[in-house]
Amino acid sequence: MTDARAVETAIADAHRREWARVLAATVRVARDLDLAEECVQEAYASAMRMWVSAGIPDNPAAWLTTTAKRRAIDAIRRDTALRSRLPLLVEPETADEVPIGDATEEAEDRCAIVPDERLRLIFTCCHPALAQEAQVALTLRLLCGVPTADIARAFLVAEPAMAARITRAKRKISTTRIPYRVPAAADLPERLRSVLAVVHLLFTTGYTAPSGPSLVRADLVDRAMHLARMLRELMPDDTEVRGLHALLLVTDARRATRVGADGRLARLKEQDRSRWDRAALAHAHDLIVGCLRAAPPGRYVLQAAIASLYAQAPSFDQTDWPQIVALYDRLLEVWPSPVVALNRAVPLAMVAGPEAALAEIEKLKQDGRLSGYQYLHAVEADLLSRAGRITEAADAYRQAFDLAANEAERAFLAEQIADHHATPA
Protein backbone atom coordinates (compact mmCIF):
# COMPACT_ATOMS: atom_id res chain seq x y z
CA MET A 1 0.00 0.00 0.00
CA THR A 2 1.17 3.49 -0.83
CA ASP A 3 0.24 6.42 1.35
CA ALA A 4 -2.98 7.93 -0.04
CA ARG A 5 -1.64 11.45 0.47
CA ALA A 6 1.43 10.68 -1.61
CA VAL A 7 -0.80 9.26 -4.34
CA GLU A 8 -3.03 12.34 -4.29
CA THR A 9 0.01 14.58 -4.66
CA ALA A 10 1.37 12.47 -7.51
CA ILE A 11 -1.98 12.59 -9.29
CA ALA A 12 -2.36 16.35 -8.85
CA ASP A 13 1.17 16.74 -10.18
CA ALA A 14 0.48 14.47 -13.16
CA HIS A 15 -2.74 16.38 -13.84
CA ARG A 16 -0.96 19.71 -13.93
CA ARG A 17 2.04 18.55 -15.90
CA GLU A 18 0.91 15.66 -18.05
CA TRP A 19 -2.75 16.25 -18.89
CA ALA A 20 -2.03 17.56 -22.38
CA ARG A 21 0.40 14.74 -23.19
CA VAL A 22 -2.00 12.03 -22.02
CA LEU A 23 -5.03 13.55 -23.76
CA ALA A 24 -3.19 14.26 -27.00
CA ALA A 25 -2.00 10.66 -27.25
CA THR A 26 -5.48 9.37 -26.42
CA VAL A 27 -7.16 11.55 -29.08
CA ARG A 28 -5.04 9.76 -31.67
CA VAL A 29 -6.60 6.46 -30.68
CA ALA A 30 -10.09 7.68 -29.81
CA ARG A 31 -10.32 9.93 -32.88
CA ASP A 32 -12.94 11.89 -30.96
CA LEU A 33 -12.32 14.69 -28.50
CA ASP A 34 -15.20 13.89 -26.14
CA LEU A 35 -14.39 10.21 -25.97
CA ALA A 36 -10.72 10.98 -25.39
CA GLU A 37 -11.57 13.37 -22.57
CA GLU A 38 -13.84 10.83 -20.88
CA CYS A 39 -11.16 8.16 -21.10
CA VAL A 40 -8.46 10.42 -19.70
CA GLN A 41 -10.70 11.49 -16.82
CA GLU A 42 -11.41 7.84 -16.05
CA ALA A 43 -7.69 7.06 -16.21
CA TYR A 44 -6.95 9.75 -13.61
CA ALA A 45 -9.79 8.42 -11.45
CA SER A 46 -8.56 4.84 -11.63
CA ALA A 47 -5.00 5.98 -10.86
CA MET A 48 -6.25 6.91 -7.39
CA ARG A 49 -7.30 3.30 -6.70
CA MET A 50 -4.50 1.53 -8.56
CA TRP A 51 -1.58 3.57 -7.32
CA VAL A 52 -2.60 3.13 -3.68
CA SER A 53 -2.49 -0.65 -4.05
CA ALA A 54 0.26 -1.12 -6.65
CA GLY A 55 2.45 1.90 -5.98
CA ILE A 56 3.08 5.07 -7.98
CA PRO A 57 4.49 4.11 -11.39
CA ASP A 58 7.91 5.39 -12.43
CA ASN A 59 6.35 7.12 -15.42
CA PRO A 60 2.89 8.33 -14.40
CA ALA A 61 2.20 9.88 -17.83
CA ALA A 62 2.88 6.57 -19.57
CA TRP A 63 0.66 4.71 -17.10
CA LEU A 64 -2.17 7.21 -17.57
CA THR A 65 -1.77 7.17 -21.35
CA THR A 66 -1.86 3.37 -21.48
CA THR A 67 -4.95 3.27 -19.31
CA ALA A 68 -6.78 6.00 -21.20
CA LYS A 69 -5.94 4.54 -24.60
CA ARG A 70 -7.11 1.10 -23.53
CA ARG A 71 -10.44 2.55 -22.42
CA ALA A 72 -10.74 4.34 -25.74
CA ILE A 73 -10.12 1.14 -27.67
CA ASP A 74 -12.73 -0.65 -25.55
CA ALA A 75 -15.26 2.08 -26.19
CA ILE A 76 -14.59 2.07 -29.92
CA ARG A 77 -15.06 -1.69 -30.08
CA ARG A 78 -18.36 -1.27 -28.25
CA ASP A 79 -19.74 1.31 -30.64
CA THR A 80 -17.94 2.03 -33.83
CA ALA A 81 -20.78 3.65 -35.68
CA LEU A 82 -21.80 6.49 -33.41
CA ARG A 83 -18.64 8.51 -33.12
CA SER A 84 -17.75 11.23 -35.56
CA ARG A 85 -14.13 10.65 -36.30
CA LEU A 86 -11.42 13.25 -36.62
CA PRO A 87 -9.62 13.00 -39.94
CA LEU A 88 -6.11 12.07 -38.94
CA LEU A 89 -4.37 11.92 -42.28
CA VAL A 90 -1.53 9.90 -40.90
CA GLU A 91 -0.70 6.27 -41.24
CA PRO A 92 -2.81 4.18 -38.92
CA GLU A 93 -0.85 3.88 -35.76
CA THR A 94 -1.20 0.29 -34.71
CA ALA A 95 2.29 -0.21 -33.33
CA ASP A 96 1.68 1.54 -30.04
CA GLU A 97 -1.96 0.69 -29.57
CA VAL A 98 -2.16 -1.28 -26.43
CA PRO A 99 -3.67 -4.73 -26.58
CA ILE A 100 -6.73 -5.33 -24.47
CA GLY A 101 -5.83 -6.97 -21.22
CA ASP A 102 -3.82 -6.18 -18.13
CA ALA A 103 -1.72 -3.08 -17.91
CA THR A 104 1.39 -5.17 -18.35
CA GLU A 105 4.83 -3.73 -17.98
CA GLU A 106 5.41 -4.45 -21.61
CA ALA A 107 2.47 -2.30 -22.61
CA GLU A 108 3.64 0.46 -20.33
CA ASP A 109 7.08 0.38 -21.89
CA ARG A 110 5.61 0.67 -25.32
CA CYS A 111 3.56 3.65 -24.26
CA ALA A 112 6.53 5.35 -22.70
CA ILE A 113 7.93 6.00 -26.15
CA VAL A 114 4.80 7.25 -27.89
CA PRO A 115 5.54 10.32 -29.97
CA ASP A 116 4.51 13.61 -28.48
CA GLU A 117 1.09 14.51 -29.81
CA ARG A 118 0.62 17.78 -27.95
CA LEU A 119 1.42 19.96 -30.97
CA ARG A 120 -1.37 18.33 -32.95
CA LEU A 121 -3.74 19.05 -30.10
CA ILE A 122 -2.83 22.72 -29.74
CA PHE A 123 -2.97 23.37 -33.50
CA THR A 124 -6.40 21.76 -33.61
CA CYS A 125 -7.67 23.79 -30.63
CA CYS A 126 -6.32 27.04 -32.11
CA HIS A 127 -7.46 26.44 -35.70
CA PRO A 128 -8.39 29.76 -37.30
CA ALA A 129 -11.71 28.27 -38.43
CA LEU A 130 -12.72 28.50 -34.74
CA ALA A 131 -13.60 31.83 -33.13
CA GLN A 132 -10.83 33.04 -30.85
CA GLU A 133 -12.99 32.78 -27.73
CA ALA A 134 -13.59 29.14 -28.66
CA GLN A 135 -9.87 28.60 -29.27
CA VAL A 136 -9.14 29.97 -25.81
CA ALA A 137 -11.77 27.83 -24.11
CA LEU A 138 -10.70 24.65 -25.92
CA THR A 139 -7.04 25.26 -25.13
CA LEU A 140 -7.77 25.64 -21.42
CA ARG A 141 -10.05 22.63 -21.42
CA LEU A 142 -8.05 20.21 -23.56
CA LEU A 143 -4.42 21.27 -23.05
CA CYS A 144 -4.63 22.35 -19.43
CA GLY A 145 -7.47 20.11 -18.26
CA VAL A 146 -9.28 23.06 -16.65
CA PRO A 147 -12.90 22.20 -15.77
CA THR A 148 -15.55 24.11 -17.74
CA ALA A 149 -16.86 25.77 -14.56
CA ASP A 150 -13.43 27.30 -13.87
CA ILE A 151 -13.04 28.50 -17.47
CA ALA A 152 -16.47 30.12 -17.24
CA ARG A 153 -15.48 31.87 -14.02
CA ALA A 154 -12.19 33.12 -15.49
CA PHE A 155 -13.98 34.72 -18.43
CA LEU A 156 -17.01 35.89 -16.44
CA VAL A 157 -19.41 33.79 -18.46
CA ALA A 158 -22.17 31.59 -17.04
CA GLU A 159 -21.15 27.94 -16.97
CA PRO A 160 -23.90 26.69 -19.35
CA ALA A 161 -22.84 29.34 -21.87
CA MET A 162 -19.20 28.26 -21.63
CA ALA A 163 -20.19 24.58 -21.93
CA ALA A 164 -22.22 25.43 -25.04
CA ARG A 165 -19.27 27.34 -26.50
CA ILE A 166 -16.99 24.33 -26.02
CA THR A 167 -19.56 21.87 -27.39
CA ARG A 168 -20.11 24.04 -30.46
CA ALA A 169 -16.37 24.26 -31.10
CA LYS A 170 -15.92 20.50 -30.78
CA ARG A 171 -18.83 19.96 -33.15
CA LYS A 172 -17.29 22.29 -35.68
CA ILE A 173 -14.01 20.38 -35.45
CA SER A 174 -15.68 17.07 -36.23
CA THR A 175 -18.28 18.32 -38.74
CA THR A 176 -15.93 20.41 -40.85
CA ARG A 177 -13.12 17.87 -40.35
CA ILE A 178 -10.49 20.13 -38.85
CA PRO A 179 -7.53 17.75 -39.00
CA TYR A 180 -5.64 16.51 -35.97
CA ARG A 181 -2.32 17.42 -37.42
CA VAL A 182 0.55 19.88 -37.28
CA PRO A 183 0.12 22.19 -40.29
CA ALA A 184 2.35 21.94 -43.33
CA ALA A 185 5.44 24.16 -43.34
CA ALA A 186 3.83 26.63 -45.78
CA ASP A 187 0.89 27.23 -43.42
CA LEU A 188 2.87 27.07 -40.21
CA PRO A 189 3.65 30.78 -39.64
CA GLU A 190 0.01 31.80 -40.06
CA ARG A 191 -1.29 28.92 -37.96
CA LEU A 192 1.30 29.45 -35.26
CA ARG A 193 0.19 33.08 -35.01
CA SER A 194 -3.23 32.01 -33.79
CA VAL A 195 -1.68 29.60 -31.26
CA LEU A 196 0.61 32.31 -29.88
CA ALA A 197 -2.26 34.80 -29.81
CA VAL A 198 -4.31 32.42 -27.64
CA VAL A 199 -1.48 31.93 -25.15
CA HIS A 200 -0.81 35.66 -25.07
CA LEU A 201 -4.51 36.43 -24.58
CA LEU A 202 -4.72 33.96 -21.69
CA PHE A 203 -1.77 35.65 -20.09
CA THR A 204 -3.04 39.20 -20.52
CA THR A 205 -6.52 38.22 -19.33
CA GLY A 206 -4.97 36.77 -16.21
CA TYR A 207 -2.47 39.57 -15.80
CA THR A 208 -4.94 42.44 -15.91
CA ALA A 209 -8.31 40.92 -15.32
CA PRO A 210 -10.69 42.89 -17.57
CA SER A 211 -13.10 43.37 -14.69
CA GLY A 212 -13.59 42.33 -11.12
CA PRO A 213 -11.85 43.18 -7.89
CA SER A 214 -8.44 41.55 -8.27
CA LEU A 215 -5.84 42.86 -10.69
CA VAL A 216 -4.15 39.52 -11.38
CA ARG A 217 -5.81 36.15 -11.91
CA ALA A 218 -2.82 34.07 -10.98
CA ASP A 219 -4.14 30.75 -12.23
CA LEU A 220 -4.62 32.04 -15.79
CA VAL A 221 -1.14 33.54 -15.75
CA ASP A 222 0.27 30.21 -14.60
CA ARG A 223 -1.61 28.30 -17.30
CA ALA A 224 -0.33 30.67 -19.97
CA MET A 225 3.23 30.29 -18.66
CA HIS A 226 2.85 26.53 -18.71
CA LEU A 227 1.65 26.63 -22.33
CA ALA A 228 4.45 28.99 -23.38
CA ARG A 229 7.01 26.62 -21.84
CA MET A 230 5.35 23.64 -23.50
CA LEU A 231 5.46 25.32 -26.90
CA ARG A 232 9.12 26.11 -26.45
CA GLU A 233 9.82 22.51 -25.59
CA LEU A 234 7.90 21.35 -28.69
CA MET A 235 9.12 24.00 -31.15
CA PRO A 236 12.53 24.97 -29.76
CA ASP A 237 13.79 26.53 -33.00
CA ASP A 238 10.98 29.01 -33.56
CA THR A 239 12.02 32.52 -32.54
CA GLU A 240 8.46 33.81 -32.06
CA VAL A 241 7.74 30.92 -29.70
CA ARG A 242 10.83 31.87 -27.71
CA GLY A 243 9.90 35.54 -28.00
CA LEU A 244 6.46 34.94 -26.51
CA HIS A 245 7.93 32.96 -23.63
CA ALA A 246 10.45 35.75 -22.99
CA LEU A 247 7.67 38.36 -23.10
CA LEU A 248 5.63 36.48 -20.51
CA LEU A 249 8.69 35.97 -18.30
CA VAL A 250 9.61 39.65 -18.31
CA THR A 251 6.07 40.81 -17.72
CA ASP A 252 5.43 38.30 -14.97
CA ALA A 253 8.73 39.10 -13.25
CA ARG A 254 7.09 42.36 -12.16
CA ARG A 255 3.89 40.71 -10.90
CA ALA A 256 4.65 41.14 -7.18
CA THR A 257 5.11 44.90 -7.46
CA ARG A 258 2.19 45.91 -9.67
CA VAL A 259 -0.17 46.31 -6.77
CA GLY A 260 0.84 47.84 -3.46
CA ALA A 261 0.10 46.30 -0.06
CA ASP A 262 -3.08 48.39 0.03
CA GLY A 263 -4.31 46.86 -3.24
CA ARG A 264 -3.61 50.07 -5.18
CA LEU A 265 -2.16 49.99 -8.65
CA ALA A 266 1.52 50.96 -8.74
CA ARG A 267 2.86 52.61 -11.88
CA LEU A 268 6.15 51.50 -13.42
CA LYS A 269 8.07 54.42 -11.92
CA GLU A 270 6.66 53.70 -8.47
CA GLN A 271 7.40 49.97 -8.50
CA ASP A 272 10.06 48.57 -6.18
CA ARG A 273 12.60 47.23 -8.67
CA SER A 274 14.44 45.26 -5.98
CA ARG A 275 11.43 42.96 -5.75
CA TRP A 276 11.43 42.02 -9.43
CA ASP A 277 12.29 38.43 -10.25
CA ARG A 278 15.88 38.91 -11.44
CA ALA A 279 16.37 35.25 -12.42
CA ALA A 280 13.33 35.38 -14.71
CA LEU A 281 14.51 38.68 -16.20
CA ALA A 282 17.98 37.27 -16.89
CA HIS A 283 16.51 34.14 -18.46
CA ALA A 284 14.28 36.25 -20.70
CA HIS A 285 17.18 38.52 -21.62
CA ASP A 286 19.23 35.54 -22.83
CA LEU A 287 16.30 34.28 -24.88
CA ILE A 288 15.78 37.69 -26.49
CA VAL A 289 19.44 38.18 -27.36
CA GLY A 290 19.47 34.75 -29.02
CA CYS A 291 16.32 35.55 -31.01
CA LEU A 292 17.58 38.94 -32.17
CA ARG A 293 20.73 37.28 -33.49
CA ALA A 294 18.90 34.42 -35.18
CA ALA A 295 16.39 36.12 -37.47
CA PRO A 296 14.61 39.36 -38.30
CA PRO A 297 12.60 39.77 -35.11
CA GLY A 298 8.86 39.23 -35.16
CA ARG A 299 6.16 40.77 -33.05
CA TYR A 300 6.71 38.83 -29.83
CA VAL A 301 10.50 39.07 -29.88
CA LEU A 302 10.25 42.85 -30.26
CA GLN A 303 7.61 43.17 -27.55
CA ALA A 304 9.82 41.09 -25.27
CA ALA A 305 12.85 43.22 -26.12
CA ILE A 306 10.93 46.37 -25.22
CA ALA A 307 9.65 44.95 -21.95
CA SER A 308 13.11 43.68 -21.12
CA LEU A 309 14.73 47.04 -21.82
CA TYR A 310 12.23 48.73 -19.50
CA ALA A 311 13.05 46.17 -16.80
CA GLN A 312 16.84 46.36 -17.16
CA ALA A 313 17.13 50.01 -16.21
CA PRO A 314 18.39 50.41 -12.63
CA SER A 315 15.77 53.12 -12.12
CA PHE A 316 12.87 54.58 -14.07
CA ASP A 317 14.87 57.71 -14.88
CA GLN A 318 17.77 55.69 -16.27
CA THR A 319 15.58 53.89 -18.82
CA ASP A 320 17.08 53.89 -22.33
CA TRP A 321 14.14 55.80 -23.87
CA PRO A 322 15.62 56.39 -27.37
CA GLN A 323 16.35 52.68 -27.75
CA ILE A 324 12.81 51.83 -26.66
CA VAL A 325 11.33 54.24 -29.20
CA ALA A 326 13.56 52.64 -31.88
CA LEU A 327 12.27 49.17 -30.95
CA TYR A 328 8.69 50.45 -31.12
CA ASP A 329 9.37 51.74 -34.62
CA ARG A 330 10.44 48.26 -35.67
CA LEU A 331 7.45 46.73 -33.90
CA LEU A 332 5.10 49.04 -35.80
CA GLU A 333 6.63 47.77 -39.04
CA VAL A 334 5.86 44.11 -38.30
CA TRP A 335 2.65 44.79 -36.39
CA PRO A 336 1.00 48.06 -37.41
CA SER A 337 -1.51 48.24 -34.57
CA PRO A 338 -2.91 51.43 -33.05
CA VAL A 339 -2.25 49.96 -29.59
CA VAL A 340 1.45 49.75 -30.45
CA ALA A 341 1.38 53.35 -31.66
CA LEU A 342 -0.23 54.33 -28.35
CA ASN A 343 2.40 52.50 -26.30
CA ARG A 344 5.13 54.18 -28.35
CA ALA A 345 3.83 57.58 -27.28
CA VAL A 346 4.92 56.89 -23.69
CA PRO A 347 8.70 56.58 -24.30
CA LEU A 348 8.43 59.21 -27.04
CA ALA A 349 7.30 61.70 -24.40
CA MET A 350 10.48 60.95 -22.44
CA VAL A 351 12.64 61.58 -25.53
CA ALA A 352 10.82 64.44 -27.23
CA GLY A 353 8.54 65.84 -24.52
CA PRO A 354 4.84 65.42 -23.74
CA GLU A 355 3.63 67.77 -26.49
CA ALA A 356 5.31 65.65 -29.20
CA ALA A 357 3.65 62.57 -27.73
CA LEU A 358 0.29 64.36 -27.55
CA ALA A 359 0.54 65.04 -31.28
CA GLU A 360 0.75 61.26 -31.82
CA ILE A 361 -2.23 60.75 -29.50
CA GLU A 362 -4.17 63.27 -31.54
CA LYS A 363 -3.53 61.18 -34.68
CA LEU A 364 -4.84 58.10 -32.88
CA LYS A 365 -7.95 59.98 -31.79
CA GLN A 366 -8.57 61.02 -35.41
CA ASP A 367 -8.05 57.40 -36.47
CA GLY A 368 -10.93 56.45 -34.19
CA ARG A 369 -10.18 52.76 -33.73
CA LEU A 370 -9.16 53.25 -30.10
CA SER A 371 -11.99 55.57 -29.07
CA GLY A 372 -13.40 52.98 -26.65
CA TYR A 373 -9.98 51.98 -25.32
CA GLN A 374 -9.48 53.24 -21.78
CA TYR A 375 -5.68 53.34 -22.05
CA LEU A 376 -5.82 55.89 -24.89
CA HIS A 377 -7.48 58.30 -22.49
CA ALA A 378 -5.29 57.30 -19.54
CA VAL A 379 -2.08 57.88 -21.52
CA GLU A 380 -3.40 61.15 -22.89
CA ALA A 381 -4.33 62.25 -19.37
CA ASP A 382 -0.86 61.51 -18.06
CA LEU A 383 0.77 63.42 -20.93
CA LEU A 384 -1.57 66.39 -20.48
CA SER A 385 -0.75 66.41 -16.79
CA ARG A 386 2.97 66.47 -17.52
CA ALA A 387 2.43 69.25 -20.06
CA GLY A 388 0.76 71.29 -17.32
CA ARG A 389 -2.68 71.12 -18.96
CA ILE A 390 -4.35 70.11 -15.70
CA THR A 391 -8.03 70.68 -16.50
CA GLU A 392 -7.78 68.75 -19.77
CA ALA A 393 -5.92 66.00 -17.90
CA ALA A 394 -8.77 65.66 -15.41
CA ASP A 395 -11.26 65.32 -18.29
CA ALA A 396 -9.18 62.62 -19.97
CA TYR A 397 -8.82 60.74 -16.66
CA ARG A 398 -12.61 60.92 -16.35
CA GLN A 399 -13.02 59.37 -19.82
CA ALA A 400 -10.62 56.56 -18.90
CA PHE A 401 -12.46 56.01 -15.61
CA ASP A 402 -15.79 55.68 -17.41
CA LEU A 403 -14.36 52.93 -19.62
CA ALA A 404 -12.42 51.00 -16.94
CA ALA A 405 -13.99 47.89 -15.37
CA ASN A 406 -11.17 46.59 -13.17
CA GLU A 407 -11.62 47.84 -9.59
CA ALA A 408 -7.91 48.44 -8.93
CA GLU A 409 -7.65 50.51 -12.09
CA ARG A 410 -10.82 52.43 -11.30
CA ALA A 411 -9.51 53.31 -7.85
CA PHE A 412 -6.27 54.56 -9.38
CA LEU A 413 -8.08 56.67 -11.98
CA ALA A 414 -10.52 58.09 -9.41
CA GLU A 415 -7.55 59.26 -7.37
CA GLN A 416 -5.99 60.91 -10.43
CA ILE A 417 -9.24 62.74 -11.17
CA ALA A 418 -9.38 64.03 -7.60
CA ASP A 419 -5.72 65.13 -7.66
CA HIS A 420 -6.14 67.01 -10.88
CA HIS A 421 -9.24 68.81 -9.69
CA ALA A 422 -7.47 69.79 -6.50
CA THR A 423 -4.50 71.29 -8.33
CA PRO A 424 -5.16 74.81 -9.59
CA ALA A 425 -4.70 75.00 -13.34
Next chain:
Amino acid sequence: MAQYAVLIYAHDSAHAPDATPADIETCDRHSDELTESGSMVAAYALTPRDMATSVRADAITDGPFIDSKEVVAGFYVIEAPDLDAALAIARTNPVIADGGGVEIRPIHSSFVSDSQSAG
Protein backbone atom coordinates in the same frame (compact mmCIF):
# COMPACT_ATOMS: atom_id res chain seq x y z
CA MET B 1 -13.06 12.27 -48.20
CA ALA B 2 -15.74 14.84 -47.52
CA GLN B 3 -17.65 17.30 -49.65
CA TYR B 4 -17.56 21.05 -49.09
CA ALA B 5 -19.60 23.78 -50.72
CA VAL B 6 -17.62 26.87 -51.68
CA LEU B 7 -19.78 30.00 -51.85
CA ILE B 8 -18.28 32.76 -53.96
CA TYR B 9 -18.80 36.30 -52.66
CA ALA B 10 -18.10 39.05 -55.17
CA HIS B 11 -19.28 42.55 -55.90
CA ASP B 12 -21.37 40.90 -58.58
CA SER B 13 -21.45 37.85 -60.80
CA ALA B 14 -19.56 37.99 -64.09
CA HIS B 15 -22.17 35.68 -65.58
CA ALA B 16 -24.58 38.25 -67.04
CA PRO B 17 -27.09 36.84 -69.53
CA ASP B 18 -25.11 38.50 -72.33
CA ALA B 19 -21.66 37.77 -70.91
CA THR B 20 -18.99 37.17 -73.51
CA PRO B 21 -16.49 34.30 -73.17
CA ALA B 22 -13.89 36.95 -72.24
CA ASP B 23 -16.04 38.12 -69.28
CA ILE B 24 -16.09 34.68 -67.73
CA GLU B 25 -12.69 33.46 -68.85
CA THR B 26 -11.10 33.67 -65.36
CA CYS B 27 -13.97 31.73 -63.80
CA ASP B 28 -13.89 29.08 -66.49
CA ARG B 29 -10.15 28.63 -66.19
CA HIS B 30 -10.36 28.14 -62.43
CA SER B 31 -13.24 25.72 -62.83
CA ASP B 32 -11.24 23.73 -65.39
CA GLU B 33 -8.26 23.57 -63.03
CA LEU B 34 -10.37 22.15 -60.22
CA THR B 35 -12.02 19.69 -62.58
CA GLU B 36 -8.67 18.50 -63.89
CA SER B 37 -7.28 18.09 -60.39
CA GLY B 38 -10.25 15.85 -59.58
CA SER B 39 -11.58 17.91 -56.68
CA MET B 40 -14.61 19.45 -58.43
CA VAL B 41 -17.92 17.68 -57.85
CA ALA B 42 -20.41 20.23 -59.17
CA ALA B 43 -20.47 23.93 -60.02
CA TYR B 44 -23.16 26.55 -60.45
CA ALA B 45 -22.55 30.07 -61.76
CA LEU B 46 -25.36 32.48 -60.88
CA THR B 47 -26.57 35.48 -62.89
CA PRO B 48 -25.87 39.00 -61.50
CA ARG B 49 -27.66 40.66 -58.59
CA ASP B 50 -30.00 42.54 -60.93
CA MET B 51 -31.59 39.22 -61.75
CA ALA B 52 -32.22 38.32 -58.09
CA THR B 53 -35.69 38.32 -56.53
CA SER B 54 -36.24 37.87 -52.80
CA VAL B 55 -39.28 36.46 -51.10
CA ARG B 56 -40.35 37.16 -47.52
CA ALA B 57 -43.60 36.49 -45.72
CA ASP B 58 -44.89 39.98 -46.41
CA ALA B 59 -43.37 40.84 -49.75
CA ILE B 60 -41.53 39.94 -52.89
CA THR B 61 -38.69 42.36 -53.60
CA ASP B 62 -36.18 43.02 -56.32
CA GLY B 63 -32.57 42.22 -55.47
CA PRO B 64 -30.53 39.89 -53.26
CA PHE B 65 -31.95 38.77 -49.91
CA ILE B 66 -29.26 40.52 -47.92
CA ASP B 67 -28.41 44.03 -48.99
CA SER B 68 -24.62 44.08 -48.90
CA LYS B 69 -21.57 45.04 -50.91
CA GLU B 70 -21.07 41.42 -51.95
CA VAL B 71 -23.48 38.87 -53.33
CA VAL B 72 -23.22 35.13 -53.75
CA ALA B 73 -22.01 35.01 -57.34
CA GLY B 74 -21.97 31.25 -57.55
CA PHE B 75 -21.09 28.12 -55.68
CA TYR B 76 -19.41 24.83 -56.30
CA VAL B 77 -18.85 21.59 -54.49
CA ILE B 78 -15.41 20.12 -53.95
CA GLU B 79 -14.16 16.93 -52.43
CA ALA B 80 -11.32 17.07 -49.91
CA PRO B 81 -9.97 14.90 -47.09
CA ASP B 82 -10.26 17.59 -44.41
CA LEU B 83 -10.91 21.28 -43.79
CA ASP B 84 -7.29 22.32 -44.30
CA ALA B 85 -7.23 20.67 -47.72
CA ALA B 86 -10.58 22.28 -48.60
CA LEU B 87 -9.31 25.69 -47.49
CA ALA B 88 -6.18 25.25 -49.60
CA ILE B 89 -8.32 24.58 -52.68
CA ALA B 90 -10.77 27.38 -51.90
CA ARG B 91 -7.93 29.82 -51.42
CA THR B 92 -6.95 29.51 -55.09
CA ASN B 93 -10.25 31.06 -56.23
CA PRO B 94 -9.43 34.16 -58.32
CA VAL B 95 -12.22 36.17 -56.63
CA ILE B 96 -9.99 36.46 -53.53
CA ALA B 97 -7.38 38.49 -55.42
CA ASP B 98 -10.22 40.57 -56.84
CA GLY B 99 -11.58 42.03 -53.60
CA GLY B 100 -14.06 39.25 -52.88
CA GLY B 101 -13.86 36.03 -50.91
CA VAL B 102 -15.26 32.58 -50.43
CA GLU B 103 -17.09 30.76 -47.66
CA ILE B 104 -16.58 27.05 -47.07
CA ARG B 105 -19.38 24.91 -45.65
CA PRO B 106 -19.39 21.15 -45.23
CA ILE B 107 -22.19 19.52 -47.21
CA HIS B 108 -24.71 17.68 -45.11
CA SER B 109 -26.57 15.94 -47.92
CA SER B 110 -27.45 16.57 -51.53
CA PHE B 111 -29.81 15.62 -54.29
CA VAL B 112 -29.71 16.36 -57.98
CA SER B 113 -32.48 15.08 -60.22
CA ASP B 114 -31.27 13.08 -63.21
CA SER B 115 -33.89 14.48 -65.53
CA GLN B 116 -33.16 18.18 -65.10
CA SER B 117 -30.05 20.04 -66.13
CA ALA B 118 -29.23 23.74 -66.31
CA GLY B 119 -26.75 23.09 -69.07
